[in-house]
Amino acid sequence: TTAYDGGVNKLVFWSGAIFQAPYMALRQQSSNAPSGVYCTDVASGSPADQYELMASYWITHINGVATPDLASFEQAVRQCPDRTYARVRIVSFDLEPAVLTVKTCYHYWPTSTLTKDASTESGWRSSNEN
Numbered sequence: 001t002t003a004y005d006g007g008v009n010k011l012v013f014w015s016g017a018i019f020q021a022p023y024m025a026l027r028q029q030s031s032n033a034p035s036g037v038y039c040t041d042v043a044s045g046s047p048a049d050q051y052e053l054m055a056s057y058w059i060t061h062i063n064g065v066a067t068p069d070l071a072s073f074e075q076a077v078r079q080c081p082d083r084t085y086a087r088v089r090i091v092s093f094d095l096e097p098a099v100l101t102v103k104t105c106y107h108y109w110p111t112s113t114l115t116k117d118a119s120t121e122s123g124w125r126s127s128n129e130n
Helices: 024-029 070-078
Strands: 010-014 017-020 038-042 058-062 085-091 097-103 112-116 124-127
Touching (some): 010 070, 017 070, 038 058, 058 070
Antiparallel strands (some): 010 017, 017 038, 085 097, 112 124
């Protein structure tokens, strides 16, 4: 028997929020997922928190660029300059669409990733490029 790992292979941290591809239980609850990018947590006091980006939102676009998966989301947010407003198109868990703006602050809230990597001691590899 193989151990179940929950299906989380990568996390993207942007503006104080954590994003990932939808995990199995979420896919089962949302059979018509609007995107492959799901916000799982938002740090208190972060830009994401201040501009009301919340956990349980699906992210469909960043500055007009479609984000159907985590790779395209990461590429889109890495194009957002520091201290500028990013337009974030979201869909709530109840499938209500909306548009938010988030002002980036990479000094305190840099974009980074954690990627599953069995060759590392912790099992995860981090990347902090902005």
